[in-house]
Amino acid sequence: MSEPAAPQPKPFHLSPEDLERATQLIYRLTGMIFGENKRYYIERRIADRVAKSNAPDVRTYLALAAAGPEAERLINAFTVNETYFYREDHQLAALSNTILPEVVKSRRPGDLIRIWSMPCSTGEEPYSIAIWLLENWPLVDAYNIEIVGSDIDTHALAAARAGYFNQRSLAKVPDRVREAYFEPEHRHRRKLIDDLCESVRFTAANLVDTASVVAQGKFDVVLCRNLLIYFDDASRAIAAKNLYACLNPGGFLCLGHSESMARITERFTLARLDDAIVYRRP
Structure with a gap:
């Protein structure tokens, strides 16, 4: 006689009430909006975290995830890390052609210039x-340039610090640049050379948590691309306030191509540069 078939696991399903509890918790932790249209995405990630935390049920898990280490793990499960090298490189051109030349008008050689990438994802x-x-700004060695990468996802930050990247991440990097700044390919990945890894400092930060933004200090340039699209109006308003506060007067803000600060706040001034449209703190 054949063995009886093993029982199949019961499909994971969030009740409307538990879905609301989950999305409200994620919103409180990250500022990101998820709703019924993202049910499958939410259920997959909550089911994984319930299993890995050994919580007996969803409500117990959500109470556990409200604070402490599990809150960080839940945040990591829901962040989106879509990125690659030289993404929206017209803004990089604006950085070397217009933004930094404008910044250094009020600086002396050797002065500190701070650039913030938020969210930085896996470091690209x-x-x-x-x-x-290094490739495009002749004055790069004349100033003390500090580049800070921040993200809410601690797993992404760990990957950024490690400095290993696959072929897809490097697809837009010119061959000459790839050979100059990356070690030879190994197991379909290439490691950024140590000097470049050490040139960026990575920190955890949450753009809708004012204290974590204040802790990063003031910047001359901030790149905050493709994050505000995940926020509602209330979260965008908090983010805009924090971005304004973290910029030095006259500082520059670069957003994603589908994002507009003008629809959120009147604090910033629109600047139409030759290579990109950016915003400035007056």
């Missing part, structure tokens, strides 16, 4: 800034 954007400036 801040590392792209470092490489681009």
